[in-house]
Amino acid sequence: MQLAQQILLMAAKEFTHILRDRRTVFLILLAPLITFGLFAYLYDGQRVTEMNLVIVDDDRSPLSREIINMYGQSELFRYQGLVNTTEEAEQRIQTGETDVAVIIPENLNRDVKEGKSTQVLTLIDGTNMLISNGATKGTSTVLQTVSAGVTLRMMEANGIVPAKAKAMLQPINATIRVGYNPAYNYRVFLLFGLVATVLQQVMLTTMSGAFCREKERGTNMILVASRMPVTAVVLGKALPYFVICLFNCFLMLVLANQLTEISILGAGFDLFMISLAFTVSLVGIALIVSNLVPDELRANQIILLIATPSFLVSGFTWPLSKMPAPLVAFSNCLPLTHYLAAFRIVGVKGAPLSAVGYQLLVLFLLGVAGILGSMMLWRRQRETGKLVNLE
Template sequence: MISVLLVVPILYFTLFGNLYSEKKVMEIPVVVVDSDHSEISRELIRAFDVDATFAISSIVPSEDEAMKAIDKGSAYVGLIIPAGLAEKAKSGKEAEVLTIIDGSNMMISNTAVRAANTLIKSISAGVTLKKLEAKGEWGEDGKNFFTGIDYRYRVLYNPTFSYLSFMVFGLGGTVLQQVLFLGVALAVAREKDLGTWHKTVRSYSFFQLVLGKLTPYFILSTFNLIVTFTMVLKWFQVPYYGNPAYLILAGTLFNIAVLSIGFAISYVTKDQLQATQLAMLIAVPSFMLSGFTWPLMSMPAVIAGIGKSLPLTYFLHAVREVLTKGHGLEAIRTDLAVLMLMAVIGLFLAYLAYLLQSRKFATKADAEETGVVVTQA
């Protein structure tokens, strides 16, 4: 308990301090549609590429292609430069540049809107100053000569910037994980405290223990999953666009992965206190590391790697893809596969612990029986 009180706060704040070491979201992938191919359009593209907030990931020929890139998640911002932009700007006519922004993560969308607005206004002001300087039209005459490039943006998936739509899905998944981790981590440790675990291991196979210990938790966690997201979607009226059946599928695999990892934790710890500490050590920072709020691309590589090793990361990504973006199985195939792999690894580790403990208890029992025989003799 002393180590928990003294070490864990330092560990967490070291982790979280490094998590936000970039201070702001950086290197947001941008897909570009340049239909103008002018000096101004090239200057706009250079400005986006040089700015630390953005990183040009690709240049595509049409807005439809840009939308596909954003929909697939290979880019979060689409810079749409229309044909005739330079001609309109030079003639003093109204000219517009559009950015299409993935609004499913408000950290990214808010940053992108502000940074793009600043860049485009800077380019617009530069064009105006060049024309004024060339014509010598300063003072009162210059006030009537303003070449404006208007900034327009369209936000996908969360156009109203609703914080409820942004946060509640992630918090729902986090609560489900916390409760399940805590419950299943005590499944075996409780018997260790009671002193009955050695009898249980000798009386039942690993398969029987998995069914007996995990089935009640699986039923309860499935019930909690359905109730939680029903409340979110129906009671709080959070808009959603995908098929909830895909959410149930992802949630089921998520529950199995958490159960498996929690079961392994319960095996390797010596009592309920230690099991609870280890389970909470993993569960508490999971939401911060999941990439649901602060994107993984803006985390240091080591911390992002930790985040990618947690089941909550893949479940919340699946939730966002299905409910926020309206995608189907194709978009969450990787998430489902990773969750399934985590479940297998968790059960395998628990099985190894079961074998070691079975041999230990069997050896101890043989020694006790031998001792009794010698005493009787």
């Protein structure tokens, strides 16, 4: 009970610091709202290769194997193998394991031999515009190439029969179904990524000054003299920013759901857990930086070095699976990468929370490690007198 009171006392003190600084109030509350409104209005209305692809082969004929080989040889796709059912393919797209699924219908080979036009269904993940556009073009090219080869063989074998000429010109047609964003709405692709990027930048910038301000103003001496537990100091400092960041996350979701045509499919509890994990990770990173550097200016410089690259390598501006391995490794150390991946899978596609267990684990680990590290740093600085012996 005493520890809880000390945490709340420290949190009240930090809220007072926040409210006294108009710049901080503006950044932490108004900047995400302004950014959301700007990009929601603005988006009202290099080539991707090796998109992950699975195939459902219900025909299992020489023609279906020819189609599979063509997809495997295309530089646009990375063939992951066969799956048994359409439902399994849809689930793999929903959980982000694959980008494209091709459904080869039963009796494809027989219908083509009989001169009948037939359809090959392609399922595409529409949450990433670059992938959906590239996959649409790529699958059409593959099937047109196979279809042209089939036509030539039929002409050579049977001659040109006028009654069958129309069907022979295009015996295999592509039917494409883009999931989760069939209208190619740019707001679905851009809005949440942009707002999450700005929210990360704002929260890291403001939180990184939490302990720096105490150092610059000399008020650390009060904390040292009070002998308040390290846990109460660190958690009390973090609590106001944690509450504000979590509030901003949900405010963005509510505004998107109410003021735009974007459909958020994820359950409320699942979205809460994703936002909670993202917030914890931001708090942990900011507290570590705030304890390591002596002033707010240098803290902001370090945060800039962290936040700016994350915009480029988080999988938002370019699919993560298409990046070089060193960049992917760096990206996996950033909270924005895992938050955007989890939000797309759960929030946009409606997958269960279990589908993003890895992302949640990484976010919580980043946050907890940062908070525990901050406690160790602050305790060491207090014991060595660095909190009061200011330069």
